[in-house]
Amino acid sequence: MTAKLELINVHKSFGTTHVLNGIDLAVDEHEVVCLIGPSGCGKSTILRCVDLLDTIDEGHILLDGYDVSAKGVNPDEVRRRMGIVFQSYNLFPHLSVLDNVTLGPRRAHGVDKDAAEAHAMTLLDRFGLADKAEDYPNRMSGGQNQRAAVVRALMSDPEVLLLDEVTSALDPELVGEVLSVIRELAGAGMTMVLATHEMGFARDVANKVAFLHEGRVLEVAPPAELFANPQAERTQQFLQRVTEAGRL
Amino acid sequence: MTAKLELINVHKSFGTTHVLNGIDLAVDEHEVVCLIGPSGCGKSTILRCVDLLDTIDEGHILLDGYDVSAKGVNPDEVRRRMGIVFQSYNLFPHLSVLDNVTLGPRRAHGVDKDAAEAHAMTLLDRFGLADKAEDYPNRMSGGQNQRAAVVRALMSDPEVLLLDEVTSALDPELVGEVLSVIRELAGAGMTMVLATHEMGFARDVANKVAFLHEGRVLEVAPPAELFANPQAERTQQFLQRVTEAGRL
Amino acid sequence: GSDGVTATGDASGCDTLPLKTAGQLTVATGEPAFLPWVGDDNPEGGDGFEAALVYALAAEMDVANVVWTRTGFDAAIAPGSKDYDFNIQQFSITEEREQVVDFSDGYYQVEQAIIGASDSAAASAASVDDLKELNLGAAIGTTSLDYIEENIQPDNDAAVFDDNVAAKSAFDAGQVDGIVFDLPTAYYITAVEITDASILGVLPREGSPEELGMLFEDGSPLVPCVNEALANLHNDGTIESLEDEWLNSGGSIPTLSN
Amino acid sequence: MAEQRRVDPDPLELNQPEVGRPPGIFAQEGFKSSLIAVVSTVVVFGGGALLIVNSPNWPKVRDQYFSGEDFRASWPKVLDGFWVNLELFAYSTISIAIVALVVAVMRSFRGAAFFPLRALATIYTDIFRGIPLILLILLIGFGLPALDIGGVPRSATFWGIVALTLSYSAYTAEIYRSGIDAVPESQRSSARALGLTQWQSLRFAILPQAVRNVVPALMNTVVSLQKDVALISILGVREAVREAQIYTARTFNYTSYVVATLLFLAISIPLTRVVDWYTARDRRLRSQAPV
């Protein structure tokens, strides 16, 4: 069986900084993979590369077995099949929340206004933002912004959802909500890659956890296995520190 | 004994949104107070008002017993005695990390360049940023940015430190470090107010936890008491949801 | 442009005049047109030397109707065809200009004069050499400027102004000591516009006389006809009497020595 | 637990918060320095004005620049000309906005494939910005019709607008570009991530923010265009400044220019105020960033 998403020997540098150092990773359909690792290890960069927002220097990114990192691929088509939520949410400040979340479906997918807005209101409601639909992002709190960004990514029913520390700006009350939404999505067959610092979250929601260090995947395993019995020394260290910080 | 910092009946609206609805809160010297509560309850706004970055509509903010929210107070003088770290760190993108953290001491406090840089390097080193001193904020990861912002606030040896979800962008490995620094600061007599979504963190480091709801302080108590035995119904609800999210 | 057309040439083509609009002479002049060349910015009134000359010319050529239009200096010298028969606004005839447009024969020989404050150092100048150390000015597009550069060669480059108004203002502001105009303009300006200045002297003529001519689009067939009429007006003394009426009204001004 | 909870603080101790202020905290520096600035400005300008009005030649200068009689005399002609200005101004604003947008968008496309487009746009801005407007008007307004090519219009007004458009669109394109560049890269990423094409990202996500960023600079261009329209008069079009010039050349009195200036100000100042007000409102509505 082909993996839904596969990274093969992916390299990426910014100038002289070698950020990704030969990433190999496979994500099957219906699978939720969490990327964990210290700050700066390249989690966000991987997600950006998968969404073709950064071009990789070497290696291949396969979606349904097709090399989407190859020359001549239309990246817009690829991106329309994925959703991404950024660490710093990046809503459009000049658009209301409703316009923010309907922009993608209406323009990239050709959904008509009414249909898009109806769909949007359902999702906004689910995330407790129904009354903020007409508000502008800069007038909302960080948490409200991040929730709107999640809704925006979900609007186009992506085949693969990439989430970059989506809970970091959320207050704990809402983390539960988002978690259950993600669980729901996973149940409905959504393939997801999450970069996260929340080990509890990773343990709870992931099928596989990948530990990254200096631009390499050091080990990949189901969370129960990886958290209980880390193989690499660096993983052990990392998990120990995390435990000390009271986050596991 | 006068409290180090005291908020009395503080009101604040943005346009028609009543965000703070009569906040009463006292923070003694050497005390660490955590503000918890759902997203949008006004935690960030309280910190901004205390640092005189927003003007309050009604009420009083006392620092060492003096009403610093009164007319005719020079806010710069007040701010020089406090440090604040923002939820979205807000480093200056045109300055290197070193210049970011030495700007305040050099310009507002008149510390000379060499002394400021020496002090900066010590602190940067403590936060694992010594090798990023010459880098620009936009080239660093979120975690690196947030650590630099903490260093910037600590540079002027503030009497009161205001922290707005400083750990939300940090990876779990580093949360422990920051925690211990904050513990250290508390031991050295630093007065702190923290807005946080990390209940574990609040329980660990706070002398008092204040639960906010819709712009009001619903209850204030030592963390052991508040977490174990919340009085208000809304507090109980909140803590229950947080527990469900696996964050307590 | 100078395709060998001369005033004495056979003017047989002039029986039916090659006019832009049959039966009427369309003449352009400046905007505004001013004395002593055109009275009251109203060429239709026939006052002023150039206006009067055009009407005399029309009569000589048997054209009953004269229609005036206006053009700026730039539009007059732009390439391409013109929608008037000729343009009259004190254009000096030079060889370089003849490359681009055609000129009639000269209708007036210009002399240059310098004006300055009556109580200034310039007032005592007796020779062209005495002018060398003054700050001089002239308006652009005039041969006054050429005269300064070629014959006076002042120590400081002459200031060059857009028009007579600006030259006058610089004089008021004390930025120039003397301005060079053609003599008729100098008469007019000192009489009406700069009353606290006077003509310090007429400048001696150098080289071939400078003549004003009417400007035609390049290759205009009308040139010989106008030249023929001009010659007739010269011969019968019309032009001379117009000069006396409009241009030589200043009394006697000393000519500076070389 | 109860002793930890705050209950109504004694409001009496707040009645005299002024007493015993620590030194340095209380100051009205803002107010003081503002007062000083205003007073010194008034002194400088007022003093200058007095000096001017009392100078020996003031009556003469006043008559030459600010004479009531000449104001009345030149007013009708200059006003007539001003309608021409407004017409030319309206047409050129529209064509400039469109051409500039196209050029700016061309310049902001990414990727090697678009290099020729970017290069073309760069050359366009460099050349047309660098050529003095006066020359452009002469070249195009006199040169092109002189070529006598069939079907090419001869109207001075038409070619004047073309010349203005070429020059001003180069400037305006650069302004758009600066607005586009000021939008954070992450906004572009977000838009592309939604599956929008480069053009859609620009159109829906980047440009609306970009234009907001540069409204003052665009206003600059509009105000300056309003005045530069007058250069078309080289081609013989009689607009307000030309009428003022004609009046001045006839009477040797500059008051007609003051008339023209007042007409320009009567458009530009209200326009500026309206745009400022709108921008401020827009900012208040959308952009009060809680940190």
Added chain:
Amino acid sequence: MAEQRRVDPDPLELNQPEVGRPPGIFAQEGFKSSLIAVVSTVVVFGGGALLIVNSPNWPKVRDQYFSGEDFRASWPKVLDGFWVNLELFAYSTISIAIVALVVAVMRSFRGAAFFPLRALATIYTDIFRGIPLILLILLIGFGLPALDIGGVPRSATFWGIVALTLSYSAYTAEIYRSGIDAVPESQRSSARALGLTQWQSLRFAILPQAVRNVVPALMNTVVSLQKDVALISILGVREAVREAQIYTARTFNYTSYVVATLLFLAISIPLTRVVDWYTARDRRLRSQAPV
């Protein structure tokens, strides 16, 4: 656990990634549309050029605008004048930058206490931006010295620079302001939170970012100033455009203007390129925001 770990994928299946592409994913739209744009541009411009060169009057027009002989003849004088331009340009750039900064800073102060300062700055920009530069030069360059006030310089150059400064600083102040406004509010908060005064926050945190935001708009102003310096010629100063005009008026040949244009381009194009290059480098260095 081992079966979960990825070990070297078979690289062979990658040799033909092109085979069996799902429709729509693969396209070179960017390249194609870029090609179309370039080809059509070349066709339009090339066709236009051919039409011009083959038009009946082209030789005449060419001689009047692009004659080698006149080029050589006018070159020395125009070049002489160009040095005057550069000098005036240098002085006015400096004074404009300073005055504009002061005005922009005045306008960006917050708080009721600073209202008079802001109002003053607003009036300044409105007035001096609205007055046609030509009138300002006439009024100041001829009017002020004509007053005959003791100690007031008479030099046309001096007053020309004053007039340029008044007009251009009003425009430039608005550009600075747009840059200042584009810096997020949170940056100002951060700076104030460090205890910096309003002025220090502007100086160290806001202005450096603001100026970066508006470099292209500032370049616009610089390029346009470079040309508008020529307006000082109204006062009789003989700079490049004036020398070109003199030549044209004498010979009825416009080639001298082309000489002046080339001189202007010789400054403005390299300047633009250097600034662009510097801006791009700066951006690369500092602002590649990882999202």
